[in-house]
Amino acid sequence: MSNSSIQVADRVSAPDLAAPHVPLNRRRLIAPGPVEVEPRVLAELAQPQMHHRAPEGVAKLIQVRAQLSELLEAPGYEAVIVTGSGTAAFEGALVSLVPGNARVVSAQAGKFSERWGEMARHFGYDTQLVSKPWGELLDPQEVADAAADAHTLLVTHSETSTGALHDLAAIAQAAKAQNPDLIVIADCITSYGVAELRPGEWGIDAVVSGSQKGTATPPGLGLLLLSPSAQERLIPGTPRGFYLDMHRELKGQMSGNTPQTPAINLIYALSASLERLLSVPREVLWAEKKRQNDALLAAGVGVGCRAWASRASPAVAVLCPPAGIGGRAVAAQLAQMGQRALPGQAPHEDTVFRISTMGYTDRYDALGIAGILEDAFTALGADFERGAGVVAAAWAALG
């Protein structure tokens, strides 16, 4: 290959800002969940109504639970599917694993990790917070020290509000080294099926996710995967929940039965989606999702933004727009162009905007999203070299 360069800036002129073509744009869901869903997966939802007690329904639950464990590749981990959001699955893990008055440490550095501390306090646990400002990384040793005599550690792997991928391996390993009996409940809502995740090696007892993230299924299912020791430590008949009693759920689901009515259509869809994810080694899946998100980050930098987190989650590109442009304005501009992204979360709505290729979206789509960012930031009056976003995305996506 030659080493010559290609001139971009003198060939790409500013677009027509009136953008009369906008109604012809393809509508895209580029938010960090819900995400784009494969048509084949959506079609599963529309089958003649299935019944969860029919033999096929029972078999499907057993199948999808096995697929969920297979995606984790952690021997002995058992999946529980909650009809609810990821928060419901997290609550199920908390109230079913942590006895009253136990000491809980919540490591937090963003909207979602803060939610888990709030939840622990709500249930009256003796809760200690280990916090970092939004956008920063948790310090593994600091978390481990705080959890040295705790019963349970609540920690978030991929913090969707800031785009940080916390070093869950280092955190969990440091904490367990000091406190082998510690239960680690990990919010892997946007890392499961997206980022490197090895709960067996790392010592994660409960892995929590939701159907509308890396598993690229519509929302409605909370996913919980429990280590062998966590399964043994589940509290029978927890007083802090009935619907979210994971001891009862696990027992029923081991034989294909849910105590309550599950969203069976979503379970069929989840199974179809997992089929695609399981068709490649998980390292390929992780590398591909990282490549796509790197392309989004590179495109953002190309149009004058900067990544908020120093260690970026592959699930979401959280970008600080250049001075004078707020996150809400970016999201509104994208929406006006038919592209559904998100601003930051309160109180950082304007600090950042958030885009994602977590779902049924590939490396080539990332190039299209780079083009969308170019047109959006040009429309917003940003000062950058036209073409730089697409070229930077091409380096990351195709390199």
Added chain:
Amino acid sequence: MSNSSIQVADRVSAPDLAAPHVPLNRRRLIAPGPVEVEPRVLAELAQPQMHHRAPEGVAKLIQVRAQLSELLEAPGYEAVIVTGSGTAAFEGALVSLVPGNARVVSAQAGKFSERWGEMARHFGYDTQLVSKPWGELLDPQEVADAAADAHTLLVTHSETSTGALHDLAAIAQAAKAQNPDLIVIADCITSYGVAELRPGEWGIDAVVSGSQKGTATPPGLGLLLLSPSAQERLIPGTPRGFYLDMHRELKGQMSGNTPQTPAINLIYALSASLERLLSVPREVLWAEKKRQNDALLAAGVGVGCRAWASRASPAVAVLCPPAGIGGRAVAAQLAQMGQRALPGQAPHEDTVFRISTMGYTDRYDALGIAGILEDAFTALGADFERGAGVVAAAWAALG
């Protein structure tokens, strides 16, 4: 904007040729018909089964006929919808407008235009061919001279087999100048809703298309739009057809009734799709489709191909791969990557490959397709500067 350049080649390295990520690719339909269909349009197909004789079905046929005329912006033209392919609509126009033994001139320079000459001979018309080699343009004066004493001229606007956009305006105007009574039946199968088309000004009597092209609907409907004088010259009870008797069809459809059972679900879908196309001025639609196809052509050139036609149709990028790589190999490589394109048509299967953004596909998708071409041609061993295809597409799509 600065004039500095961005280095591409020294930053983008060759991809992993084993391409283990391929099962994670989003499947795309990038063939020149059928094309990608908007989910909202597909959902129309799946409504509770509608009936074409119910008041809503009758109203829908009247509505979609009006939409078809509106897209053409040619006052007095009336639409006939045939349940069949574009070929069926063309046959309907031919046998309903041309009496036995009339002299027909077929101007041809590719697979599809050759079909119309073959069809005319099949019906026993006194048929004269005015041919150019595939990939070349028809000469308007040559066609006009041949049609000087003909009854009907058959001519193709966008030749989907070669990617040529013939100068239909010049051809029809020159022919009508010499022979004002000439009937011009134009194959606009891939130009209707895609390329500049002004049948009133140009003197086109019958505009033929199909649902699965620019109107971005599933296949199954042939579309025929007839000028006021063509409507008057329709032959009542043509002996050369029964199902395709356009005199009877037009009469029925003017009041919302089809003599035979129509594909009513497709008619609902077509109406929904036309809504999107009619949401912008047609000049914007034409410019956008040209911009997208220019991006495909530029990407192809960037990876070492050349466009076959000197005057490119905005409906399809027909590209000659570099020496040693055949059109079938390109299409096979794209298929292996989950991307459905087409090779050339016999006897030119290996001369070219064909890709298209004619359907529910936008300028940003064209950037993704450029990335796909980069990976495909790298896998095929082509020698080009990595990144050049995407950068060239960005110039065309965003410039």
